Amino acid sequence: MSKIVVDNLRKTYGETVALDNISFEVPAGEFVIILGVSGSGKSTLLRCMSALTEPTEGQVLVDGEPMTQPRPELAMIFQQHNIVGDMSAYSNALSGGINRCGFFESVLQLQDTDEKQRALEALDTVGLLDEAEQKARRMSGGQQQRVGIARALTQLPEVLLADEPVASLDPGSAQDVMQYLQRAANERELTTFISLHQVNIARKYGQRFIGLHNGQKVFDGYREDLTIDVIDEIYGDIDTEGMFVSDDGDGTTPQQSTNENRETGAAP
């Protein structure tokens, strides 16, 4: 588990201000959702946190250490999961340990038993142990994303950063992937950051929420504070109606219940 400090992070691309002096602290083990519309700066924030992108100003500290280059303790999961289709789920998961063994050792799968055990445990965490030998390209989009999560877990990270991990999935697969991310974070006590644009999924799984709008942090709080007014501020002029429509199990949308709760004064 690692504590994260984001300190006055600013990133510009020419005239475009992708991140505008973002600061927050996240204690070890928290499950954080970064919310915002396309272009609000979510990917840039995650990329700066993992040192894949160099900030223009400011810094990210992991347990007090500035992030100046990518480190294996921080694993990144992408929307397009970047797994190798011709390799099995197991081989993809095993490749997450490449930082601990040499390139050729990894390509030739000469890892030791511990490494192989880690890959199998990671597949187990994401519910794919029975599919370990399945070629990744024969798997569904949701399963492929879970292979991507297993590969990240084999890295043995302390921090998991997932950039829109469910954006290209159908609603059912999106819920599955979120459940497995939550399970992985809980079982392995990971500090977790997931960027999403779907409010309903964010509310269902998030513990803490950071809202970005035009590169600025407009919200930082917990579920009970994520009111409809806050959501309006994060999403601006965009109609959020469609972002709430999904299977949450009780037949009401979070937007409805938030409105109802506001009227009755109850917590959402």
Ligand SMILES: Nc1ncnc2c1ncn2[C@@H]1O[C@H](COP(=O)(O)OP(=O)(O)OP(=O)(O)O)[C@@H](O)[C@H]1O
């Ligand atoms: N490499 C880059 N070069 C130039 N501009 C960029 C680059 N990366 C991001 N931007 C700009 O920075 C702003 C924030 O982009 P970013 O991708 O971080 O947003 P986002 O919320 O992740 O959006 P999306 O969900 O569409 O990826 C946007 O205006 C985007 O066009």
